[in-house]
Amino acid sequence: MKKRIQFSKAFVPAAILSFVVIVVGIINICTRGINFSIDFKPGYIEEVKISSNPSVEDVRAALSGVSGVAVKMVGTGEALAYQIRVGEDKSNEAIIDTINAALEKAYPDGSVTVLKTDFIGNQLSHSLAFQSVLLLVGTMLCIWIYSSIRFRWDFALGAIIALIHDSLIMFSFLAIFQVEFSTTSIAAVLTIIGYSINDTVVILDRVRENIQTLEVKNFKEVIDQSLSDTLSRSIITTVTTLFAVVSLYVFTSGTIHDFAWALIIGLLSGCYSSVFISSGFISFVRKNWKPEFGLHAFTKPEPKTDF
Template identity: 45%
Template sequence: MKTVKKFNKAFPVCAILSCAVILFGIIGFFVRGINFGIDFVPGLVEEVRIAPAVMELSYKGSATVSVETTNTGLSLVISGTGAENETRTFTYGQNPTIQDMANALSTVEGVIAKVVASANADSYGIYTDSAVSARLTSDSVYRLYVPEENSSVNIDSVRAALEGKNVEVKALGDKSNPSFQIRAAMPETEASVKELQDSIVVTLREKFGADNVATVKTDFVGSQMSSSLAVKSIVLAFVTLLLIWLYATIRFHWDFALGSIIALVHDCLIMFTFITWTQIEFSTTTLAAILTIFGYSINATVVILDRLRENTKTLDTKNFSDILNISISETMTRSIITTVTTLFAAIALLVFTKGSIKTFAEVLTVGLVSGCYSSIFISSGFIEFVRRNWNGENKKKSEPNKNVLTMTDAQ
């Protein structure tokens, strides 16, 4: 026989404890604030590649010559004084290696193409530095790059180089064609996007070499867009809660549904208390962890509510607290085992990963514990309070559940 615990005796204490923790989180919000990630603040999104230059271009002449790269080849746009305003295209198919491409480019009058590395590399992988003017001059060289085979540069080394700059680094491409997406929040001390971009590039060049870093693409996220994302995130969470409330109302009863929503809001506030005081970055990954907990928490709550609904119909008692205690006792093992097994995966991510995945695991771990606790003590405590005057008047007549009635109450 299962022992029925007096869970209802702990409801007032748990309510006070939860209110104290949530109040602590509200204080933390005003004292420390939320460490918003670069998803929710204005900043820079930049894609860079790191590899030695393979070719250098320069031009000596009176015309204006610019370089353009396409998916099929390189083009030289020639215009101005002493030129016939033409575009000369050199395809990768006709010039399969870097040496072949250099020889072809050198056929244009005044253009000097010098191979400095990897002469036999595939020309199809050529890319340029978008942060540098594509116009060729005699005063400076224009560098062309290709991905470096067996490169020692990886995402960890890029993160280490940019440590302390409040950036997020993501690896793109594959080992044969690697690049890195760098998202940087705009600090208050930066005067312009250009200065922010230059500070990142300079740091990378100091680490990997002045001529080995190329900017492939640069985008800027403005304050309006970041604010819009924050508002959409709040709306997403609210809509999620609303849909869960509708589901619980249809399946159960309004007080059961409201109790489940109170438990979800409780879990959300507990996680925000953790976020504010630990100052971990609040990003879209963190938001994903919160929404994940919504799913886990409501699932644990529904199991208890479903058993509570059935026991309300079958148990021969007019004391709702007894029904509540029996229902929680019958589902306790399931609730704990489900939470613990999920915690194994969360803790594994917490120990063996870094960056945003580790942040996800931290918030998920706190949310799992809070979700199990709120399903048992917060949601059930609210329902007991609402039905404190319940006397079984709405109970359907049926045979008592004799197995349940023979359980011994633990004193």
């Protein structure tokens, strides 16, 4: 007999814990708001080329006297440039003059060339935020359709609830710790959605297999056995991925550092939700499941033949 851990006993406490964390996150969002980066704020974007090709950290240091500035590299080789963004509620070209003066002071002798300057208004920044939310919803909808085709409706809904849980947990931690939310954070959320659904599908595949082969009294036993069978895989996959993500968190800075921080939270939440949230919901929906019907839960019954 394979070892069976009683995961089902922790379903309710895990749901309560998640509920508390999400409520605390929502309260922080309502009271303190989300620390949006200038990706979602009106302001200026300027691209400059510097002949000496300094590191992005050096450019940030040169602009340290200008508040609310974000710098990142764009392009490679001869096309290498620096994109400078600064939040500004209304058009104010003086801020661009301040940025250019700081760059010319740090890199004299005409080594700084301004490639382009644009102003992003409120409407465009709000449109970007709306498109980001639409992207998340569209991704989850596609995953729900896929899960519904591959499994039954309750399995698909359990998987989607786990993904919504992971997204809310990440937003809660971003709000609680006031970590800057940028387009990189959107990439982190989408990465975790893909990671979490993969982990959930592996568990659901084992549940589907065990439904047809295990001799059990109730559906909780099927869930417990399936989670026990896949536990080592879930832990090993999460831990090995965390090695790389923690390295990014420790040895990088700026947006990559925040990206790695969000991934760490998401990886832990994804593993946790696949085991407790998704499985707990499916177990609740199938609480009246009877073993004698388990053999045909996912297959068509053979037609009876009278002799």
